Amino acid sequence: MSFDLDLGNCRALVTGGTKGVGRAVVEAFTSHGVRVLTTARHELDDLPAGVNFIAADISLSEGCERVAEAALRLLGGVDILVHVAGGSSAPAGGFAVLDEQEWQREMNLNLFPAVRLDRALLPDMIARGFGVVIHVSSIQARMPLPNATTAYASAKAALAAYSKSLSKEVGPKGIRVMRVSPGWVKTEAAIALVNRIAAEKGVDFDAAQQSLMDSLGGIALGRPSEPEEVADLITFLASPRAGAITGADYVIDGGTLPTV
Known part of the structure; x- marks a missing residue:
């Protein structure tokens, strides 16, 4: 049996694609013939040949609008949408140091870009009856570190609930929605x-x-974990080989989580 992932005719948007896991996903997709658009605040000079890039701050609604418009203009829509961008700059010190601004910053980076870009790009997927959405979450959604990741973990937990609900809504319309939850990469x-x-x-x-x-x-x-290991999992889940998978969370953490 051949294990060709059959991704050659696909179009993908990958957020946060200039470094880390996002960059590894971009490289994995392009190696399988996927036409890729990626985004970050600043472009790097060494993106793989043929990759489209749009500079945008997707923690802002106008940044998401800019990216969605570019996806429709440059690719004619997307078949695969991978939300990698995220992270945290919150200080250590527990709940007491998390003011209103810190909480909003964590939500704006780790939850709302997925909500906004999904909302903009899913209608075209639904009209065609096909699409894949992968939200990159974190094991912090299940295992927060109270001194440093309370707000980040809460945003990722909200992303998990949103992702699960979305999978139930759009699954019958031909759209698969999944989460990938890395540990330390x-x-x-x-x-x-x-x-x-x-x-x-x-x-x-x-x-x-x-x-x-x-x-x-x-x-x-x-x-x-290595970024390429996470990217390999995402690439498989995005492919027709994973055609019966939706609504699931795939943990890739080297065995960090101590529970089922």
């Missing part, structure tokens, strides 16, 4: 964090990485 930002911890504690990179893994309760595989 070895992105550029993660490497920078480990280096910062190493400098603060006066230890080497490996020791700092181990201390971070310990703070998560340990990772069974003993290492963080």
Whole structure:
């Protein structure tokens, strides 16, 4: 049996596609012949050949409108929509340091871009009776770290509920909606964090990485995931090979979550 993912005629929008998991998804898609539009606040010079790019801040409604318009104009619509952009800049210190601005910032980055872009691009998918939407969440939605990720984890939990409800609504119309929930992934930002911890504690990179893994309760595989590993999962889920999958959450965390 061939394992061709049969993605060559597809069009995809990938948010946050210039680095980390988003960049890995863009590269995986293009390697399978997908026509890709990606977005971030700033363009990099080394995007794969043929990838369309639109600069936008999708934490703002006008940024989402700009991206949706570009998807329709440059690609004629999308068959696959992958929401990767997200993250947190909230300070450590628990609930007391999370003011109104911090809470709104976390929602604006981790929930509302998916809601807004889905709302703009799903009608075309529904009209054609085909489409795939993948929301990249986080194991933090199930395992928040109260000192540092309360607002981020809450936004991702809201994304989970939204994603599940959306899957029930649009599944009968031919649209598959799924979540992928990574644990700690070895992105550029993660490497920078480990280096910062190493400098603060006066230890080497490996020791700092181990201390971070310990703070998560340990990772069974003993290492963080690679962006390409997450991208491979997303690429499979986006393909017709996963045609009977919708409404599900796929955890890829090296065994971090301690529960079923």
